[in-house]
Amino acid sequence: MKQKKKAKGVTLIEVIMSVALIAILIVPLSNVVLAAFQTNKNGEIKQKASFVGQKVLEEMEAYDELKLEDDGTNKYFELLDGDITKAEDNITKDTAVANKYNGSISRNYLGKKFTVDVIMERDTNFNYDSSSQNTDNVYDxxxxxxxxxxxxxxxxxxxxxxxxxxxxxxxxxxxxxxxxxxxxxxxxxxxxxxxxxxxxxxxxxxxxxxxxxxxxxxxxxxxxxxxxxxxxxxxxxxxxxxxxxxxxxxxxxxxxxxxxxxxxxxxxxxxxxxADLYNINVKVEGTLYKGKEIVTEVLFEGSTKKNIKFK
Structure with missing residues (x-):
């Protein structure tokens, strides 16, 4: 009668070595997966920021006139969404325009929140006094x-x-x-x-x-x-x-x-x-994933020039 051999069991050391080997293989793989996820997610966020910035920039380019409101302390104008952009200069009620307007806007797009800075600065090199003025400081x-x-x-x-x-x-x-x-x-x-x-x-x-x-x-x-x-x-x-x-x-x-x-x-x-010529700059900030951290960066910046009359 043949005697069956007893199967050799796995020792504790072999189990520990196997688990360690699996861990060594899994950690880099998980880092690769995480990095790929963050890259895709960051790309999506930047695309959203670009859309938000372009939309605000196009809105500013569409204005020929802007109405200045006065809250008793500051003069300001409103964008389509009701966002306020204030005059930075210390102008009085008798002052028609300021040299600079600055506003910080909070915009949400597809579940993502962005901060949009709109800066309008009057180009003081030009003085459009009238349509009939033809001096060299106005046009080339x-x-x-x-x-x-x-x-x-x-x-x-x-x-x-x-x-x-x-x-x-x-x-x-x-x-x-x-x-x-x-x-x-x-x-x-x-x-x-x-x-x-x-x-x-x-x-x-x-x-x-x-x-x-x-x-x-x-x-x-x-x-x-x-x-x-x-x-x-x-x-x-x-x-x-x-x-x-x-x-x-x-x-x-x-x-x-x-x-x-x-x-x-x-x-x-x-x-x-x-209308006076204004240099308009739009900057969009948002959060990106950098490893285990979440950082705030400028994701979009665009500029244009536009003649805008304030009333």
């Missing part, structure tokens, strides 16, 4: 468009180097502004589209046209004119279309190169003031 270049029986009249309005108006038969044609940058200056040529060798106006401005170009349409202008901007300069070129209240014409601005931003002021009475 300024043109006035009118119309006679002989066609469109274009006049350079900047006080330094002002020129007599020139008339051209440019109805339903395209006018192209070609900006090319050299050291410390920007050269601007104006010519009929497709005829770059036949320059109508040739101007030189200091720097990269930081103050922008204004195109003023007087009450006699009735054409529909297309302006193509070829901006071979750094930064953003600001184009200001200032239209008289009796003007029936229009100027359409497009870009073939470079970054441009068009601001339109419609139905302007002669001599009426134009």
């Amino acid at each position: 270049l300024s043109y006035k468009l009118s119309e006679t029986g002989s066609g469109v009249r274009i006049q350079k309005m900047i006080s330094q180097g002002a020129e007599d108006p020139k008339s051209f038969d440019l109805n339903n044609l395209t006018l192209k502004i070609d900006g090319t940058s050299t050291v410390g200056t920007s050269k601007v040529n104006i010519f009929e589209k497709g005829k770059s060798t036949d320059v109508l106006f040739e101007h030189t401005a200091t720097g990269d046209l930081d103050k922008g170009i204004s195109i003023q349409l007087d009450k006699t202008f009735s054409s529909n004119l297309n302006v193509e901007v070829d901006a071979a300069i750094t930064g953003t070129t600001f184009i200001y279309i200032i239209k008289d209240k009796d003007c029936t014409g229009n100027v359409n601005v497009t870009s073939t190169a470079g970054n441009i931003k068009v601001n339109r002021y419609m139905n302007i009475n002669e001599g009426e003031s134009i």
Whole structure:
């Protein structure tokens, strides 16, 4: 009769070694899983913060006018959600505007809370006293468009180097502004589209046209004119279309190169003031996961320029 062998049992030392080995394998794996989770979660939070910041920035860009309220101590204005942005300057009831407005907003988006700082600072380098003012401290270049029986009249309005108006038969044609940058200056040529060798106006401005170009349409202008901007300069070129209240014409601005931003002021009475230029900065803060810690960081920051009138 065969005798069965008794199965060898697992010793305590072997059990301890097995558990230790499993622990060694599991801890790094759990760290990898946690890191991957935090990366995905942080990416989702940053995406939400970007959405919140862009929404506030777009709201600020949409304003042409803002109404200032007065609580007896501070002047402030409200955003669409009722958030308050106060004037930082010590301004009185008789002061129409402040140089700086600052507000801290609490926004919730898809279950996540963010703090949004909105800072508006008036650009004191520019003084838009009236739509008819054409001094060099307002714009880099300024043109006035009118119309006679002989066609469109274009006049350079900047006080330094002002020129007599020139008339051209440019109805339903395209006018192209070609900006090319050299050291410390920007050269601007104006010519009929497709005829770059036949320059109508040739101007030189200091720097990269930081103050922008204004195109003023007087009450006699009735054409529909297309302006193509070829901006071979750094930064953003600001184009200001200032239209008289009796003007029936229009100027359409497009870009073939470079970054441009068009601001339109419609139905302007002669001599009426134009809104001050404000630098607007929007910053969004929120919490992120960093290992075992939760930290607060700036998740979005965006800026723009906008002419806004306070009333």
